[in-house]
Amino acid sequence: MPETLQAGQFYTLPVERIVTPGAYLRHGNEDVLLPNRWLPEGLQKGDEIEVFIYHDSENRLIATTQKPFAVVGQFAFLKVVSTSPAGAFLDWGLSKDLFVANSQQREPMSEGKSYLVYVYRDEKTGRLAATEWTNQFLKTDTTGLQEKQPVTLLVHRQTPLGFAVMVDDCYEGLVHHADAVVGLQPGQRLQGFIKQVREDGKLDIVPGKPGYDKISGEPERILELLKQHKGALPYNDKSDPQDIYAFFGLSKKSFKMAIGALYKQRLIEILPGGIKLVE
The missing domain is CATH 2.40.50.140 (Nucleic acid-binding proteins)
Known part of the structure; x- marks a missing residue:
């Protein structure tokens, strides 16, 4: 914890005293005001609360319980x-x-x-x-990054090859169209993994989790959906990707992996008109 409060960061601070304008929170030798409009009901002296610190219109440090979409360094x-x-x-x-x-x-x-x-x-x-x-804030040295390493993604823009993404708020990567989850939109935050660290240092990224870890839980969810729909659903590996994503929330690639796993376990049949539970 720094010696002085820094704007742009979250802190968990104790309540020093309750006053008419709100509550003063203590950080070392400093006090910072949490105004009444952000004061949780029942907050008392000695309680700890997580707050975000920023400057008010009069250039004073102030606390809020509001959550910004990004903090310093993001x-x-x-x-x-x-x-x-x-x-x-x-x-x-x-x-x-x-x-x-x-x-x-x-x-x-x-x-x-x-x-x-x-x-x-x-x-x-x-x-x-x-x-x-x-x-100027992006790292270009990708030494040390590994394939299948989990990362956090922020979709930036669509390109002819796929979607440019910010990776862990310090690298730039690309999600190729073949690996893209249907419905990726600029501004969307999601989890992914490194598919490849290329020789030129650029990163190929895939949303979700690597390999069959990516679909852990998804076969079970499909089974549950089948049970809820009398044992049959009108979707299979030939279905339109948009239709698959709209119903299951999965890319077509993930859906095919999930139903493939269920088929190998002889839990479902894959038919021309969809999938059904094995009786």
Whole structure:
């Protein structure tokens, strides 16, 4: 824990005292106010509470129980709620919007559109801000990363080859169309794994879990759905990927792996018109 409170981070802090404006929380020799509007009912002196620290409109550190879409050191896909001559303001889940200066925009941002940004703390002022100039925060040395290593993904944009994703908030990777879960959208956060670390250091990524670990639990879920639908469902390995995802929430590849496992266990039949439980 740093010696002083840092904006842009979560802390679990004890309540030092309750006052008219809210509750003062203690961090070392510092107190920070949690305003009444964020005060949980029944909070008392001595209780501990998790809060996020940021600056209010008067440049004072303040606490909130609201959860931002990203913290310092993370990428996020955020929507512009307003613009000004100095820059743009982004909705990042707090009552106070996140500022992006004009100098930190690739091109002028438009209200209502969403952009990939990186949340950082200004070294001079300590205030939180965002930037579109994200490459400076990406690591290019992928030495030490391994195939099948679990990672957290943020979908950035669709490309001719698939979907560009931010990996663990420090690398860039690609989910090829063949490996993409139907319905991937920019701004979506999900879990995945490294399929391949290429010779040029670039990362090929797959959503979900590797191999048959990826479908652990999914065959059981399909069995349960079959039981709920009188032992038969109109889906098989020839079904449209969109239809499979809409009903099961699975990519066609994952669905085929799951029903293949059930078929090998002789729990289901795969028929021209769908799948059914073995009687």
